Amino acid sequence: MSVKKGSFVIEGLENVQINIGKVGAEDEQIAEGPTPRPEIISLRNWDYRILDRYNPVYTPTSDMCDLCTYGKCDLTGNKEGACGIDLEGQSARQALMTSIMGAACHSAHGRHLLNYLIRKYGEDFKIDVGPSNLQAPLTETIMGIQPRTIGDFRPVLDYVEQQLTQLMATTNTGQEGASRDFESKALHAGMLDLLGMEVADIIQISCLGFPKSDEKAPMAEIGMGILDPKKPVVICVGHNIAAPAYILDFMDKNAQFDKIVIAGLCCTAHDMTRYNKSAKIIGSMSKELKYIRSGIPDVLVTDEQCVRADVLKEAQKLHIPVIATNEKITYGLPDRSNDNVDDIIEDLVSGKQPGVVLLDFEKIGELVPKLAMKIGPIRKAKGFTALPDDEEFRKLVAKCTKCLQCTRDCPESLPISDAMAAAVNGDLTLFEILHDKCVGCGRCDYSCPSDIPVLNVIEKASQRVIREEKGKMRIGRGQIGDPEIREEGRNLVLGTTPGVLAFVGCGNYPDGTKDVYDIVEEMIQRSYIIISSGCAAMDIGMYKDKEGKTLYERYPGRFVKGNLLNTGSCVSNAHIAATTIKVASIFAGRKTKGNWEEIADYVMNRVGAVGIAWGAYSQKAFAIGTGCNRLGIPVVVGPHGTKYRRAFIGKPYIKENWNVLDGRDGSVVNIEPAPEHLMITAETKDEVMPLLAKLCFRPSDNSLGRAIKLTHYIELSEKYLKKMPDDWHVYVRNEADLPVAKKEQLMKLLEKKGWKIDWEKKKITEGPLRKVDVSFQPTNVPRLCKEVKK
Amino acid sequence: MKGNNQAKPKMPEAIKPATKTEKPVEKQEVKVIDTTRQAVPYNTGNIPGPKMARAVMPAVPGKMLAKAKRPLLIVGSEIDDEEVLARVVALGRAGIQIASVGDSHKYLADKELDAHYVNLHALASYLCDPQWPGLDGKGGYDLVVFFGITYYYASQAISALKNFSNIKVVSIDKYYHPNADMSFGNLKQDVFIQALDEVIAQLPK
Numbered sequence: 001m002s003v004k005k006g007s008f009v010i011e012g013l014e015n016v017q018i019n020i021g022k023v024g025a026e027d028e029q030i031a032e033g034p035t036p037r038p039e040i041i042s043l044r045n046w047d048y049r050i051l052d053r054y055n056p057v058y059t060p061t062s063d064m065c066d067l068c069t070y071g072k073c074d075l076t077g078n079k080e081g082a083c084g085i086d087l088e089g090q091s092a093r094q095a096l097m098t099s100i101m102g103a104a105c106h107s108a109h110g111r112h113l114l115n116y117l118i119r120k121y122g123e124d125f126k127i128d129v130g131p132s133n134l135q136a137p138l139t140e141t142i143m144g145i146q147p148r149t150i151g152d153f154r155p156v157l158d159y160v161e162q163q164l165t166q167l168m169a170t171t172n173t174g175q176e177g178a179s180r181d182f183e184s185k186a187l188h189a190g191m192l193d194l195l196g197m198e199v200a201d202i203i204q205i206s207c208l209g210f211p212k213s214d215e216k217a218p219m220a221e222i223g224m225g226i227l228d229p230k231k232p233v234v235i236c237v238g239h240n241i242a243a244p245a246y247i248l249d250f251m252d253k254n255a256q257f258d259k260i261v262i263a264g265l266c267c268t269a270h271d272m273t274r275y276n277k278s279a280k281i282i283g284s285m286s287k288e289l290k291y292i293r294s295g296i297p298d299v300l301v302t303d304e305q306c307v308r309a310d311v312l313k314e315a316q317k318l319h320i321p322v323i324a325t326n327e328k329i330t331y332g333l334p335d336r337s338n339d340n341v342d343d344i345i346e347d348l349v350s351g352k353q354p355g356v357v358l359l360d361f362e363k364i365g366e367l368v369p370k371l372a373m374k375i376g377p378i379r380k381a382k383g384f385t386a387l388p389d390d391e392e393f394r395k396l397v398a399k400c401t402k403c404l405q406c407t408r409d410c411p412e413s414l415p416i417s418d419a420m421a422a423a424v425n426g427d428l429t430l431f432e433i434l435h436d437k438c439v440g441c442g443r444c445d446y447s448c449p450s451d452i453p454v455l456n457v458i459e460k461a462s463q464r465v466i467r468e469e470k471g472k473m474r475i476g477r478g479q480i481g482d483p484e485i486r487e488e489g490r491n492l493v494l495g496t497t498p499g500v501l502a503f504v505g506c507g508n509y510p511d512g513t514k515d516v517y518d519i520v521e522e523m524i525q526r527s528y529i530i531i532s533s534g535c536a537a538m539d540i541g542m543y544k545d546k547e548g549k550t551l552y553e554r555y556p557g558r559f560v561k562g563n564l565l566n567t568g569s570c571v572s573n574a575h576i577a578a579t580t581i582k583v584a585s586i587f588a589g590r591k592t593k594g595n596w597e598e599i600a601d602y603v604m605n606r607v608g609a610v611g612i613a614w615g616a617y618s619q620k621a622f623a624i625g626t627g628c629n630r631l632g633i634p635v636v637v638g639p640h641g642t643k644y645r646r647a648f649i650g651k652p653y654i655k656e657n658w659n660v661l662d663g664r665d666g667s668v669v670n671i672e673p674a675p676e677h678l679m680i681t682a683e684t685k686d687e688v689m690p691l692l693a694k695l696c697f698r699p700s701d702n703s704l705g706r707a708i709k710l711t712h713y714i715e716l717s718e719k720y721l722k723k724m725p726d727d728w729h730v731y732v733r734n735e736a737d738l739p740v741a742k743k744e745q746l747m748k749l750l751e752k753k754g755w756k757i758d759w760e761k762k763k764i765t766e767g768p769l770r771k772v773d774v775s776f777q778p779t780n781v782p783r784l785c786k787e788v789k790k
Numbered sequence: 791m792k793g794n795n796q797a798k799p800k801m802p803e804a805i806k807p808a809t810k811t812e813k814p815v816e817k818q819e820v821k822v823i824d825t826t827r828q829a830v831p832y833n834t835g836n837i838p839g840p841k842m843a844r845a846v847m848p849a850v851p852g853k854m855l856a857k858a859k860r861p862l863l864i865v866g867s868e869i870d871d872e873e874v875l876a877r878v879v880a881l882g883r884a885g886i887q888i889a890s891v892g893d894s895h896k897y898l899a900d901k902e903l904d905a906h907y908v909n910l911h912a913l914a915s916y917l918c919d920p921q922w923p924g925l926d927g928k929g930g931y932d933l934v935v936f937f938g939i940t941y942y943y944a945s946q947a948i949s950a951l952k953n954f955s956n957i958k959v960v961s962i963d964k965y966y967h968p969n970a971d972m973s974f975g976n977l978k979q980d981v982f983i984q985a986l987d988e989v990i991a992q993l994p995k
Contacts, residue, residue, distance in 0.1 A: 055915065057911065057914065057915040057918075057950060058950060058953070058954065059911075059914065059946040059947060059949045059950045060838070060949050060953060061836075061838070061946070061949070062838055062839060063838045063839030063840075063841065063949075063952075063953060064838075064839045064840075074839055074840050074841075075839075075953075076838075076839055076840065076841045076952070076953060077841075077952070077953055078953055078954055087953050087954075088954070405834075408832055408833060408834055409833070409834050409835075411942075413833075413940075413941060413942075447834070510940065510943075639940050639942070639943040640942070642911065642942070642943055642946030642947060643942070643946060645946075647911055647915075649911060649912050649915045651915070651916065651919065651922075653916075653921075653922060653923055654921065677912070680909065680911050680912065681909075681910075681911045681943070682892070682909065682911075683866055683867050683891060683892030683893065683910060683939070683940055683943055684867045684892050684893045684940075686867075686892075686893035686896065687867075687891075687892050687893045687909070691909065720893060720896065721893060721895045721896055721899075721907055722895060722896040722899035722900075723895055723899055723907060725907075726906065726907065
């Protein structure tokens with residue numbers, strides 16, 4: 001359908017003007033559900049259903065509120081402050097503000113890209129994400145429209161921005177007061193976050209030639225040890241591909257990839273490799289300070305999100321020029337966007353300016369490689385590095401008084417003084433272990449009363465392991481294609497694939513990066529589908545088995561059991577959530593457009609998907625998790641996640657919380673707690689593995705699927721906690737649900753619990769909460785029942 | 791030590807006060823410890839507000855445990871140390887029910903204690919709920935005592951109890967926990983072990 005924009009008047013009707021903006025094919029634009037473009041309370045009933053079962057649990061980091069001049073108010077013990085808000089309300093308000101921050105980040109990223117890509121490619125540029133009819137599942141489900149061109153996303157982001165403003169308004173003193181409604185609004189912000197991410201990634205996949213649902217996307221090199229430090233090195237830091245794409249194009253055009261090394265830190269790195277396979281990846285945000293202080297980068301290019309606030313300060317010490325390419329991070333630098341490239345280079349090489357703001361992409365593309373070629377040899381000749389030499393190192397470790405202040409300030413409470421003491425005796429192994437566990441924040445530097453630059457000492461001592469830090473990661477594939485969903489959807493809904501585990505989020509791991517690798521390895525060997533994105537996707541690729549292979553090299557990338565997929569950068573998280581919508585649509589034929597509640601209800605009751613953000617630190621990660629929660633997907637966070645201050649935890653001992661309706665006749669069915677929680681933390685990797693298995697149970701599991709899930713739940717608990725789970729029997733509906741290999745043993749245990757067993761027929765005759773019913777249609781939404789039982 | 795679930799406590803007499811030396815009995819010095827020193831949040835920035843834990847000597851939580859009708863001891867992933875584990879076992883054998891959070895159950899599985907695995911975050915939620923039937927279905931608890939949990943994780947979990955429950959919470963950890971009602975100050979390992987022994991010494995034999 002071809003329609004031109006414009007306006008016209010009809011002869012004789014001078015006062016009537018008809019404007020034509022955007023018209024789409026009718027069948028694509030008619031909402032199929034009741035809530036297209038939901039306002040901030042349109043989905044409140046669904047949110048209340050979630051909150052009634054998964055009660056918000058608040059763990060405040062502060063008992064005070066200091067948001068307005070009435071305060072500071074002491075809210076300890078859930079007291080009310082001067083405005084009338086209590087600590088529960090304040091905690092919920094903080095959850096909302098955190099979600100808004102995260103959603104704003106991703107959506108603003110999307111807006112920046114959309115404006116740029118429309119300018120460059122035109123608004124009629126077709127969306128192409130690979131073999132999919134359902135190309136924008138979140139957009140369809142939330143907005144009720146089916147976008148075809150990148151211009152179709154304009155009203156989507158208009159909507160997100162308008163909603164976020166409405167939500168932010170409710171956090172002002174004297175606005176919303178009920179914690180329950182703050183949480184409903186936080187869930188709304190989380191949903192908007194998913195939408196903003198989907199827009200950002202679909203438009204960049206479509207316009208920039210990223211892999212499109214490519215299960216065989218090539219490998220990229222990853223690690224602190226992969227770069228040749230003898231060549232000029234350009235490091236791009238952040239999340240937004242727009243500027244790095246121009247640098248890569250310029251280098252490509254001028255055949256500079258053998259002369260200059262270009263790599264990324266954090267999610268920009270993902271998208272650089274999706275754009276040009278010559279780019280490399282250093283790693284997550286945890287590596288930023290470590291890599292800058294190594295002195296290896298000759299030019300630092302920043303864009304937005306997950307860029308340390310001290311990049312300029314740190315870079316300046318080592319004469320590394322910083323090119324700030326995005327309005328959101330400008331470091332107080334002069335805007336040189338209108339200046340001549342050679343003049344800017346001269347000022348940067350001479351040190352007249354430590355960095356510049358440069359918002360003209362063409363100039364960035366030209367300037368950065370030229371600058372690297374010019375300043376690289378100068379910097380290398382001078383040997384800039386923040387790391388001490390051998391003699392300085394010996395003196396520094398000897399200065400440690402073991403006061404433990406560094407450990408007390410370290411987010412991971414690392415035993416730094418033990419490593420110092422060992423190093424005094426020439427043993428660096430403890431420091432090498434710390435290197436993996438250290439999140440690179442640098443708080444230890446400020447805490448040391450002896451002025452030891454602790455992080456530099458750790459990195460100096462770890463040079464051997466850093467040189468060997470060379471991994472492989474499969475480049476971000478983008479969406480899961482419709483054919484893959486058709487192939488796997490049934491297994492997921494019936495439970496015969498034990499679950500989809502999405503490893504997402506940041507690198508604030510409680511006990512080192514390798515935990516993520518270990519958890520993935522255990523679960524993938526058990527045939528879970530592992531989907532990853534962002535920093536977690538990078539960290540999975542950092543370790544090798546005895547044969548020298550990473551998990552990406554050992555396991556293929558298709559959406560089937562026992563595979564390992566990387567969707568891409570942080571905004572590619574949208575595809576992980578969207579996969580569950582695709583299952584509901586493609587496998588079960590559920591209508592999507594404007595139909596969030598029905599889709600989320602389906603996902604919660606039938607799709608065994610769980611998110612795990614083991615090292616989540618950012619507001620963005622919280623928003624993603626909250627958005628997944630509104631879609632019915634449980635999320636587990638590492639122990640630092642308690643500092644997000646809110647979780648959604650189920651109470652299995654309150655029987656009526658676990659009532660659902662049978663969609664066939666509206667009858668009430670009391671089910672097992674499945675999924676038991678919607679957002680929860682775990683203390684260690686050994687604890688989290690059985691928890692993940694447990695959260696994959698769904699009421700719709702058939703007996704074979706339930707037996708498979710139960711097998712993993714029991715085995716993981718026995719392996720890592722040395723015990724049978726206390727609640728395993730709750731998930732048994734009949735003898736067919738029992739793992740075949742342990743059937744008799746488990747039946748004996750059930751008998752001890754008082755269940756009646758017919759040993760002749762090997763059948764359970766009494767005991768389970770409910771029976772298996774293959775036609776059971778669990779739903780939490782009364783209107784979705786075909787008829788309501790009185 | 792982490793991950794060494796084979797560790798066997800070599801101190802069956804853990805209830806006795808610890809002594810650091812093997813000097814003859816007549817010359818044995820009983821070190822007097824003060825667990826109220828260094829009562830500042832172990833993680834420097836962990837300052838919740840005006841109400842912070844009262845620093846106490848070990849006899850206080852010891853007597854509270856002895857008097858409590860239904861106390862609960864919560865232990866976590868940091869009980870892998872041999873000496874610490876021996877004190878967990880001693881407390882359990884004194885009849886105190888144990889909530890083994892994190893992965894701590896792997897250290898307790900073969901000890902024949904009244905120990906129940908539970909997720910700490912979930913436990914914090916349940917403890918705030920008067921309807922919760924407890925880990926064994928026999929009702930809620932009137933006193934929660936804890937140690938051996940990742941510091942910040944424990945601190946956050948008990949902030950829920952501090953603000954949204956009426957349960958008394960006492961830290962007998964080696965870290966000062968501001969969100970508890972009472973806590974030891976930040977202790978060195980040997981003082982910590984001795985403090986645990988003094989707590990245990992208050993319990994009925």
